[in-house]
Amino acid sequence: xxxxxxxxxxxxxxxxxxxxxxxxxxxxxxxxxxxxxxxxxxxxxxxxxxxxxxxxxxxxxxxxxxxxxxxxxxxxxxxxxxxxxxxxxxxxxxxxxxxxxxxxxxxxxxxxxxxxxxxxxxxxxxxxxxxxxxxxxxxxxxxxxxxxxxxxxxxxxxxxxxxxxxxxxxxxxxxxxxxxxxxxxxxxxxxxxxxxxxxxxxxxxxxxxxxxxxxxxxxxxxxxxxxxxxxxxxxxxxxxxxxxxxxxxxxx
Amino acid sequence: xxxxxxxxxxxxxxxxxxxxxxxxxxxxxxxxxxxxxxxxxxxxxxxxxxxxxxxxxxxxxxxxxxxxxxxxxxxxxxxxxxxxxxxxxxxxxxxxxxxxxxxxxxxxxxxxxxxxxxxxxxxxxxxxxxxxxxxxxxxxxxxxxxxxxxxxxxxxxxxxxxxxxxxxxxxxxxxxxxxxxxxxxxxxxxxxxxxxxxxxxxxxxxxxxxxxxxxxxxxxxxxxxxxxxxxxxxxxxxxxxxxxxxxxxxxxxxxxxxxxxxxxxxxxxxxxxxxxxxxxxxxxxxxxxxxxxxxxxxxxxxxxxxxxxxxxxxxxxxxxxxxxxxxxxxxxxxxxxxxxxxxxxxxxxxxxxxxxxxxx
Numbered sequence: 081x082x083x084x085x086x087x088x089x090x091x092x093x094x095x096x097x098x099x100x101x102x103x104x105x106x107x108x109x110x111x112x113x114x115x116x117x118x119x120x121x122x123x124x125x126x127x128x129x130x131x132x133x134x135x136x137x138x139x140x141x142x143x144x145x146x147x148x149x150x151x152x153x154x155x156x157x158x159x160x161x162x163x164x165x166x167x168x169x170x171x172x173x174x175x176x177x178x179x180x181x182x183x184x185x186x187x188x189x190x191x192x193x194x195x196x197x198x199x200x201x202x203x204x205x206x207x208x209x210x211x212x213x214x215x216x217x218x219x220x221x222x223x224x225x226x227x228x229x230x231x232x233x234x235x236x237x238x239x240x241x242x243x244x245x246x247x248x249x250x251x252x253x254x255x256x257x258x259x260x261x262x263x264x265x266x267x268x269x270x271x272x273x274x275x276x277x278x279x280x281x282x283x284x285x286x287x288x289x290x291x292x293x294x295x296x297x298x299x300x301x302x303x304x305x306x307x308x309x310x311x312x313x314x315x316x317x318x319x320x321x322x323x324x325x326x327x328x329x330x331x332x
Numbered sequence: 333x334x335x336x337x338x339x340x341x342x343x344x345x346x347x348x349x350x351x352x353x354x355x356x357x358x359x360x361x362x363x364x365x366x367x368x369x370x371x372x373x374x375x376x377x378x379x380x381x382x383x384x385x386x387x388x389x390x391x392x393x394x395x396x397x398x399x400x401x402x403x404x405x406x407x408x409x410x411x412x413x414x415x416x417x418x419x420x421x422x423x424x425x426x427x428x429x430x431x432x433x434x435x436x437x438x439x440x441x442x443x444x445x446x447x448x449x450x451x452x453x454x455x456x457x458x459x460x461x462x463x464x465x466x467x468x469x470x471x472x473x474x475x476x477x478x479x480x481x482x483x484x485x486x487x488x489x490x491x492x493x494x495x496x497x498x499x500x501x502x503x504x505x506x507x508x509x510x511x512x513x514x515x516x517x518x519x520x521x522x523x524x525x526x527x528x529x530x531x532x533x534x535x536x537x538x539x540x541x542x543x544x545x546x547x548x549x550x551x552x553x554x555x556x557x558x559x560x561x562x563x564x565x566x567x568x569x570x571x572x573x574x575x576x577x578x579x580x581x582x583x584x585x586x587x588x589x590x591x592x593x594x595x596x597x598x599x600x601x602x603x604x605x606x607x608x609x610x611x612x613x614x615x616x617x618x619x620x621x622x623x624x625x626x627x628x629x630x631x632x633x634x635x636x637x638x639x640x641x642x643x644x645x646x647x648x649x650x651x652x653x654x655x656x657x658x659x660x661x662x663x664x665x666x667x668x669x670x671x672x673x674x675x676x677x678x679x680x681x682x683x684x685x686x687x688x689x690x691x692x
Contacts, residue, residue, distance in 0.1 A: 159581055174579040176572030178639035179565070187569055188580035190562040200560040242580075 087150050089114050089249050089281045090135065090166075095144035097130055104130045105305045108144070112250060117272060117282045119292035119313070122302030123325050128285055131302070132252055135283075136168045137161035149249065167243035171254040173235055175227050181234075182210035182223035185241045213241040217274050219267065233264035240271050251275055252283040257291050269295050289318045303327055360633035360685040361645035367681075368652050375655065379662040387658070389541060393534075395647075395654035396543035397606055398621065402628045402646040403547075403554050404598025407591045409629055410558075412571045412638025413488065413495035415595045417502035419621035421477055422603030424510045426613035429473030429604050430521040431513065436465045437523020448524065459524040466525040466532075474600050480506055481596025485589030503622065511615050518614035521607065533608020543605050550598075551643040558642060567591060571638030627674060628653055631681045652677070 088111040097105040105127045112118050122128045133139045135146070137155030146153050148164050155161045158168075175184050186206050192199040210223040219237035221230070227238060236256055243251045253272070257265045265288075272295045275282050286292050292299060292313075299316060301309040301324040309316070309324050309332040316332070323329035375382040401418050408415045436447045437457060447465050451458050459465060480502060487498040521529050535542050558564035566587045569577045578584050607613040632649030634641030656677070657670050 158579070162581070170579060172575075174573065174576035176569040176576050176639070178572035179568055183565060183569075187565070187577070188582050190565060192562065199562070200556075201562060201565065203560075 088112055088147075089149055091147040092135075093145045093147070095131070095134060095141045095146070097134060097139060098142045103305055105134070105141075108302075108307050110300060110307065110310070112281045112283060114249065114281050115276055115279045116298065117276055117284060117296045119296035119299040120283055120285045120302065121287070121289075121292060121299060121321060121325060126302040126325075127305040128302050129254070130305075132168070132254060132283070132285060135161070135250075135252065136166060162246065162248075165246065165249040167246065167248035167251050169236075169239045169243060169251065169253040169256060171256075171258065173239040175235060175238060177228040178226065180224050180226055181214075181221050181230070181238050181241075182207045184227055184238050185210045185213065185223075185245060187242070189245070209245075210241060213244050216244065216278075217241060217271050219271065231264060232261065233267035236264070236268045237271060240275070244275075248280060250281045250283065252285065254285045255287065256284070257286060257288055265291065289321065292321075293318060301325060301332075308332070358688075359640070359645075360681060361642065361648060362633075363684055363688070364631060364633060364645070364652060364681055365648050368648060368655065371652070371655055371659070375659050375662070378659070381662055382659070385539070387662075389536070389539065391651075391654050391658050392544045393541040393609075394658070395650040396541065396547045397609070398602070398624050398628060398653075399547050399647055399650040400543070400550055400605070401599045401602040401621070401625045402632075402650050403550055403643055404595035404602075405622075405625050406629050406632075406634050406641045406643065406646045407554075407567060408495070408595045409626075409634040409636060410567050410571045410638060410641040411588060411591050412574065412636075413588070413591070414499065414626070414636065415484065415592065415599075416496065416499040416622050416626075417480065417484065417506055418595065418599040418602075418625050419618045419623075420503045420506035420510065421480055421596055421599035422606060422618040422621060423613065423615070424480075424506045424603070425473040425477045425600030426603035426607035426617060427510050427514055427519050427615070428476050429469045430519045430607060430613045432472040433465055433469035433525060433529065434519065434522040436468065437525065457524055463525060463528055465523060466528050469525075470604060473604050474597055477596040477600025478593060481593035482589065484596065485592035488592065489585040489588035507619075514613075514615050516615050518612055518617070520612045530608055530611075533605045543609075546601075546605070547647070551647055554643040563587065563590070568639060571635075571640070624653065624674075627678050631678055633681075633685070 090110070090112040092108055092110040095105055095108040096103070108131060120128055120131070130139065134141050137158045137160050140154070140156070148166070153164055176187065179187070183206075191202040191205050191209075193202045207223040214221040214223070214237060217237050217240060219234060221234045221237050227235060230238070240251070256268050269291060272282055272284065284292060284296060296313050298310065298312050299321060300307060301321060303325065308330065309321070311332060320329065320332060324332060381387055401422060405415050405418055436444050438444055439448055439450055439457060446460070448457050448459055450456070484498055484502055487493045488495050532542065537545060558567065566577065566582045569582060570584060570587055574584065603613070603618060606618065610617070628649035629641065629646050630636060630649070631652055632645030632647070634645055653674060656673055657667070660667055660670055660673070
C-alpha cells in the first residue's frame with residue numbers, strides 16, 4: 081500500500097545541518113509517499129524538530145537536497161514551503177482564540193469580494209467552505225464559534241482544516257496529541273485517517289508510542305542527528321522503537 | 333446567522349451557543365452600554381435639565397472631544413499594544429496646524445506670498461484661494477502626527493521595543509517639541525481662513541455639533557475596517573496570538589506600524605478639533621488626556637491584553653465618562669469627585685467582566 085505511487089511526494093537526500101560547531105543533522109535520507117502516514121520519533125535533541133523546520137522552510141539545510149513531487153526545491157521562508165503544498169500543524173496550533181473557527185482557517189488568506197477600490201471580507205463563502213472542511217474531517221465544529229470556546233479536538237480540527245484549504249500534499253503535525261484528553265486523541269487520530277484517505281501524506285512527530293502505532297504506516301527513528309531506523313509499522317514493535325530511541329539498540 | 337444550506341455535519345454533542353451568549357450581549361461593551369442606559373434614566377429623574385437640547389448638544393460635543401482619539405487608541409489596544417503619546421500628539425498637531433496657518437497668512441511670512449495678498453486698503457489680508465491655507469495647515473498638523481506614528485511603529489515593530497516605553501518616550505518628546513516650537517506660549521489660528529477653521533471644528537450642522545458628525549463617520553468606517561477587511565482581521569489576530577499571526581503569514585510588522593500611525597493620526601485630528609473649540613493651541617493643551625482616552629477605551633470593553641475592542645465600546649466609554657461628569661455638575665456635586673468616580677468605574681467595569689467570564 082505504501083509504495084503504490086511510484087513518485088514520493090517528499091524526498092530528502094543526504095540532508096545535514098550545522099549550527100556553528102554543532103552538528104544537528106547528518107546525512108538524512110527520507111522518502112514520503114502520497115497517502116502515507118510516517119511517524120517521526122526520537123528523544124529531545126535527536127534532530128526531529130530541526131528536520132521538520134528544514135522541510136517547512138524555517139531553516140536551509142547545510143547539505144543535501146530536498147525534492148518535492150519529483151522536482152528539487154529550495155525554501156527561503158515558510159511561505160515558500162507552503163506555496164508548493166507543505167503545511168505544518170504546530171504543537172500550540174497557532175490559533176487566535178479571539179477569532180471564529182472560520183476566521184482562523186482563513187487567517188492570512190481571507191476570501192474577499194471587491195467593491196470598486198475596496199475589498200471586503202466574504203464572510204459567507206468563508207463560513208461555507210470552513211463548514212465543508214469540518215465536514216470532510218467529520219468534526220462537529222461550527223464555523224462561527226469562537227476558538228476560545230472549543231475543545232482540544234475541535235481546535236485540532238481547525239488547525240488541520242487550515243492545511244486542507246490549500247490542498248496541501250504533505251502535512252507535518254508536531255505533537256498533535258501531547259496535551260489533550262483520551263477522547264480527543266481518538267478524534268485527532270481520526271482526522272489523520274481523513275487526510276490519508278484523501279491522498280495527503282502525513283508526517284506525525286510524536287512522543288506517544290500508542291498513537292504512532294495506531295495511525296502510522298511507517299516509523300522513522302532519529303537519534304543524535306541521524307536516521308537510525310525506517311521500518312514499516314508491522315515489522316517493528318514498540319519495544320524495538322523504544323530501544324532505538326534510547327540507543328539501547330543502535331540501528332534497525 | 334442561521335446555518336446555511338444543508339449542513340454537512342450533524343451536531344450530536346456540540347451545543348449551539350445561544351444568541352444572548354455571544355457577540356455584544358456577552359461582552360463588556362454590552363454591560364457598560366446597559367449601565368449607561370440605566371444612568372441616563374437616573375439622570376432624567378435626577379435633573380430636569382439633563383435631557384434638554386442644550387445639554388445634550390453639550391454632552392455630544394464634549395465626548396466627541398476625546399472619542400476620536402479613543403477610536404485610534406482602540407486599534408492599538410486590540411493588537412495588544414498601548415499608546416501613551418496621544419495627549420501630547422493632540423497638542424503638537426494642533427499647535428503645528430495653527431502655527432502654519434498663521435505663518436502662511438502673514439504677508440512677508442515664509443511662503444506666504446503663494447497664499448495671501450494685501451487688499452487695496454493695505455490692512456486687510458486676503459487669501460489667494462479661500463480654504464487652501466486651511467487645507468495646507470491641517471495637512472501639516474496631520475503630517476507631524478504621521479511621522480510620530482511611524483517612529484512609534486518602527487521602534488515597536490521593527491526594533492522590538494516595548495510599546496509602553498516607546499510611547500512614554502514619545503509623550504515626552506512630542507510635548508517637548510511643542511514647547512520648543514512655540515517657545516512655551518502656544519499658538520493661535522489666524523488669517524483669512526480662521527473662520528472656516530472655526531466653522532469646521534466647533535460649528536454645528538442642523539444643531540448637531542460637527543465633531544460629533546466626524547466621530548460618527550470615523551466610527552462607522554472603523555467598524556467596517558475592523559470586521560470586514562483583512563487588515564481588521566489581522567489586527568484582531570495579532571492581539572489574539574501574535575506568534576500564530578506570524579506563522580500564518582500575516583505581515584505583522586506592517587500591521588503594527590499601521591495601527592500606531594492610525595492612532596497618531598486620530599490623536600492629531602482630535603487635537604486640531606479641540607484647538608478650534610478652544611480658539612488656541614496652548615502648550616499645555618490636552619495634558620494627561622492619554623489617561624482619559626485609555627480609560628474610556630478600557631471602560632468600553634477594549635482589553636489591554638489584546639484581541640478585544642471596537643468603535644462602539646470606545647464611544648460608550650467616552651459617553652459614560654462625559655455623562656458622569658455632566659451629571660455631577662447638574663447634581664451640584666463638587667467636580668473634584670469626578671476623577672475618583674472615573675477610577676472606580678474603570679475597576680468596576682473590568683471586575684464585572686471578569687466575574688462574568690468566570691461564571692461561564
